[in-house]
Amino acid sequence: MVLNSYMPVKLITGRDCVRSSGKELKKLGSRCLIVTGRTAAKSSGALDDVLCALKDNSQEAILFDSIGQNPLLTDCMLAAEKAVSFGADFVIGIGGGSALDAAKCIAVLAANPGMTREQLYAFDWANEPLGIAVVGTTAGTGSEVTKVSVITTPDGRKKSFHHELIFPAVAFGDARYTMSLPERITRSTAVDVLAHCAESFFSRAANHISQLYAVEGIRLLLPVFRGFAEKGYDGITYEEREALYCASIYGGLAINVTGTAFPHTMGYLLTEQFGIPHGTACAVFQKEFFEYNKSVEPSLAERFLAEIGCSEEEYLTLIAEITPDCGVVMTEELVSASHSRWVGNGSIAKCRGEFTADMADGILREKFVR
Ligand SMILES: [Fe+2]
Known part of the structure; x- marks a missing residue:
């Protein structure tokens, strides 16, 4: 019988888990880039909960809220530049698979300024990615607990990369955030x-x-x-x-x-x-x-x-x-x-x-x- 597996994500689930366990974010650093799509993070209440937790932890944050469906590598590169100029030492992705996968990609790019698409997909990473936390707002992707990021490259192709260094350090799962999904x-x-x-x-x-x-x-x-x-x-x-x-x-x-x-x-x-x-x-x-x-x-x-x-x-x-x-x-x-x-x-x-x-x-x- 084979039981091989590796799952290093600290998974915290249940009603109000971000507010009750937000101190878990403290371990990731003092400044973060929050990565979201345009609406779900706000309308679900997840963004407010994360901002509250960060405030309680005296952590600073800036927001990149332009991740679309099927996140673009070009958007991830823009977000990574924003993270670098802010001096972010970790990334929080809030949303469905698109925002979470983008957060993983941005964590790699921000730790390696100037990285090309080829270097990204060839795992030619000089530095380890920034720390990653995620908050799911859909019940689909499971990206909260995976080492996978699926990004759309400039030629319009969806292309995934898999690496143990992009496992989120912490993942919050509160089904309340999915209540208003159409x-x-x-x-x-x-x-x-x-x-x-x-x-x-x-x-x-x-x-x-x-x-x-x-x-x-x-x-x-x-x-x-x-x-x-x-x-x-x-x-x-x-x-x-x-x-x-x-x-x-x-x-x-x-x-x-x-x-x-x-x-x-x-x-x-x-x-x-x-x-x-x-x-x-x-x-x-x-x-x-x-x-x-x-x-x-x-x-x-x-x-x-x-x-x-x-x-x-x-x-x-x-x-x-x-x-x-x-x-x-x-x-x-x-x-x-x-x-x-x-x-x-x-x-x-x-x-x-x-x-x-x-x-x-x-x-x-x-x-x-x-
Ligand atoms: Fe899927």
Whole structure:
């Protein structure tokens, strides 16, 4: 039995955890750059809570609040310059995956002024990143507990880097911050969680610990998905929000061990070319992902369904019901032009059996070419 894993993040969860445990930020330094998107950090109340905690700790802060969806490397570079001129010794990311991933990237860039994109992705880092704290405001990414940052480079490609030095030192998880998320974000981020757990479970790199995380994540999600199917999205309770949030952390813990698989790799294409939100873009491939795994390793697929306590039919129906419509129509030219992306891709290589670039082309054709 293999149990290999490494998770150095101090994770603090529960109602009002930023206010009650804000002193944890003290260990990171005296001056920080706060990194957020344009609205969620403020509207959720998370930014106010962090500012209060920093004030109580007599720590100074400046704000960079221009991180968009699919954070741009150019924005991260601007933020890093701001951090350097302020003399920041740590970074706090507040938001969904975009803000948290950007904070990790900015922590690397700010510690290495003048670093190029090539140096960033080649891990040619002269200095260790600044300290990183994060506060999640969506239940999706799990970036709170991962060593992954996904950034959009100037050529429009989403490109991730993975390094143990970008694990946050502290992560705060308060489901209260997710209460006001609109339906479309709730659905898209929830299916991202499902994608993380399912892709991790079936990964070649999975082990006993990562599969426990993956199964627990889905077991938390399913009752909430069933509730959505029965009563819609209005009146979602705090308990349901908390279950989604905890599931997102389990998903993060799982992919931290294994990484993701072909739905994520192929989902990046839909996000880059059609602006489809990340979770939706990955979720639209989950049916094919399950069926592929069932064909190459039927006993594992059977075990998966038994452990999550769901029939295949219900599992695929729930995913279809909660995944927002993506409405993508693709040309044959785009399918051909994308072929090389699937060749030698690290996440695709982690799929069981032999998932080929031709199979990826076939899935795109079947689903999107009209
Ligand atoms: Fe994801």
